[in-house]
Structure formats: C-alpha cells, structure tokens
Amino acid sequence: MPKTDEDLLIDDAISQRKSHKRGYNLFATLSLAAIFAAAGWFLLFWLRPLIKSVWFLPLGTVTTGLLVAGVAAFAIAGLLVVGALFVANPFARWGDGVPGTCPLCGKRSLRQEKVEHAGWEDGHPEAGIKKGPRGLVTLCETPGCQYAAATVTTPSSS
Numbered sequence: 001m002p003k004t005d006e007d008l009l010i011d012d013a014i015s016q017r018k019s020h021k022r023g024y025n026l027f028a029t030l031s032l033a034a035i036f037a038a039a040g041w042f043l044l045f046w047l048r049p050l051i052k053s054v055w056f057l058p059l060g061t062v063t064t065g066l067l068v069a070g071v072a073a074f075a076i077a078g079l080l081v082v083g084a085l086f087v088a089n090p091f092a093r094w095g096d097g098v099p100g101t102c103p104l105c106g107k108r109s110l111r112q113e114k115v116e117h118a119g120w121e122d123g124h125p126e127a128g129i130k131k132g133p134r135g136l137v138t139l140c141e142t143p144g145c146q147y148a149a150a151t152v153t154t155p156s157s158s
C-alpha cells in the first residue's frame with residue numbers, strides 16, 4: 001500500500017525531531033566553535049608574536065590585521081557557543097507550540113512545524129528526486145504518546 005502524503009510528512013517530522021533530540025546540531029556547532037577558537041588562538045598568540053619578533057619588517061598593519069582577525073575568530077567562536085547553548089535549550093525544540101490539548105493524552109504538549117518532503121519515488125530512482133508534498137505536521141511531545149497529524153498544503157505531484 002503506498003504511503004499517503006500525510007504519512008510521508010509525519011515520517012519526516014518524526015525524523016527531524018529525532019535529530020533535534022540527538023543533539024547533532026549542537027555537536028556540529030561546538031566543533032565549528034572549536035575550530036574558530038583554535039584559529040583565533042593561532043593568529044593572536046602564535047602568528048602575531050612571530051611576525052612581531054621579525055623587528056626589521058615594517059609589518060605594523062599586518063600584525064594589526066592579525067589582531068583584528070584573531071579577535072573576530074574568538075568572537076565568532078563565542079557566538080557559536082552561545083547559539084549552541086540556545087539550540088540545546090529545552091525550549092528551543094522542534095516546531096512551534098500549538099494551543100490546545102492533545103486528543104490522545106490530553107496534555108498541552110502539541111507542537112507544529114512546516115514540513116516539506118523530498119525523496120526518491122519508490123522503485124523509480126531514474127525519475128529523480130520527486131517533488132514531495134508540503135504541509136503542516138502536528139506532533140505530541142508527551143513521551144510515549146503517538147499522536148501525529150498532518151495537513152497537506154501542497155500535494156505531491158505525481
């Protein structure tokens with residue numbers, strides 16, 4: 001039995017929410033922050049003193065540029081860490097809160113997000129990536145609650 005557009009959107013929404021929970025974004029962001037911090041350290045505490053120590057070269061503007069670049073790299077690293085902490089914040093979860101209660105568990109834990117499905121059509125990879133359906137998916141955040149609903153706004157072109 002082929003999946004309906006609603007099923008596809010709900011599947012996508014659930015896997016999106018899982019990747020949020022796994023903290024994949026957090027890890028990637030912190031790695032990037034570490035790279036910028038390392039670059040900043042390199043520029044400020046290694047490359048700049050090295051060039052400065054070469055006293056006979058008139059490199060004042062270069063060392064100033066390195067200072068600015070190093071400080072900027074540290075600033076970017078700091079912003080990334082702040083951003084990562086914000087992403088890790090339990091309030092920055094998948095989707096937006098929806099007023100009302102869940103019809104299954106009765107709790108106020110519904111969240112909604114726009115989802116666009118893009119995928120290969122089953123059994124027809126030669127057709128290329130199928131322009132999938134788009135719609136709004138509502139999921140319940142209560143652990144163990146299976147409530148999921150989708151409203152298709154743009155049906156898949158078949």
Ligand SMILES: [Zn+2]
Binds near residue numbers: 103105141147
């Ligand atoms: Zn529920």
